[in-house]
Amino acid sequence: MTQLPSTTPGAAPVQDTGRVALVTGASRGIGYGIAQALVARGDRVCITGRNEDALKDAVERLGPDRVIGVAGKAHDEAHQAIAVERTMEAFGRVDYLANNAGTNPVYGLLADLDLGVARKVYETNVISALGFAQQTWRAWQKDNGGAILNITSIAGLAPSPFIGAYGISKAAMVNLTVQLAAEMAPGVRVNSIAPAVVKTKFAAALYEGREEEAAAGYPLGRLGVPEDIGGAAAFLLGDQAGWITGQNLVIDGGLFLRAGGA
Known part of the structure; x- marks a missing residue:
């Protein structure tokens, strides 16, 4: 392994793993947390996002010597x-x-949902995941192996008030995960992570202005942060998880313990 400069001032260089990851939606939030964890262990990473300026900023913070943005x-x-x-x-x-x-x-009831919006949610959350999986499979993983991780949600495991369309799309991602895991084995492992509420701009409407109240429902006493997901993602996208595929890891601060499970 070659040494790479650390992104943390004063920290020792990390060892280059020789592995490369593509993380979608990674200019901030959970995606950024995942990219950060992968870079920290020595992977090289491509991150994607809609906002070019935000993406450039994320690349600079993660380390332009090891990260590119598209x-x-x-x-x-x-x-x-x-x-x-x-x-x-x-x-x-x-x-x-x-x-x-x-x-x-x-945000609302399924009975009132505009079907065009429903299609947009499904296209972005499910079809895009399949599309990226197809592209990486053809470009590298089919012949060389690898791993895929889908970020789902606990909203895909049980009814969630007023975010039904989102929950349905995440339930579809859980099934996409197991289907791809079955089809891409043995060379490619496919798993997913289902977070509860993580403190990001994306989820702000679920806790902003009432974080203490929202966190009170969690046995561990707090909401999640992107680093909680990043560490688990790095594990599942790594050799230590070499005998794990087709699994949906719930990371929820114990929320389902009080809800009775899904």
Whole structure:
């Protein structure tokens, strides 16, 4: 292994693992937490996001010597192909894929849901994950192996008030995970993580202005932070998880203990 400079001032250089990851929706929040954990262990990473300025800032913070960014919309097939192509051009391989990009533009009852919005949620949260999986499979993983991680949600495991469309899309991602795991074995492992509420801009409407009240429902006494997901993601996208596939890891601060489980 070669040594890479650390992104933390004063810290010792990390060892280059020789592995490469593509993380979607990673300019901030959970995606950024995943990219940060992968970079910290010595992976090289391509991150994607819609906002080019935010993406450039994230690359600078993560370390431009080890990270590239490709801006675009996750559901755009051309963007999916370009992101994988640029990863291959920059690093020569794409061992890991973390499908984190997602959307939840509506809050309300399914009976009142605009079907066009429902299609947008499904396209962004589910079809894009499948598209990126297809692209990485064709470019590298089919012949060389690797691992895929889908970020689902506890909303996909039990009814969630007023975010039904989002929950349905995440339930579909759970099933996408097990289907891909069955089809891509033995060379490629496919798992997912189902977080509860994590403190991000994406989830702010669920806790902003009432964080203490929201956290009171969690046995561990707090909401999640991106680092909680990043560490678990790095484990599942690594050799130590070499005998784990088709699993959906719930990371919820114990919330389901009080809810009686899904």
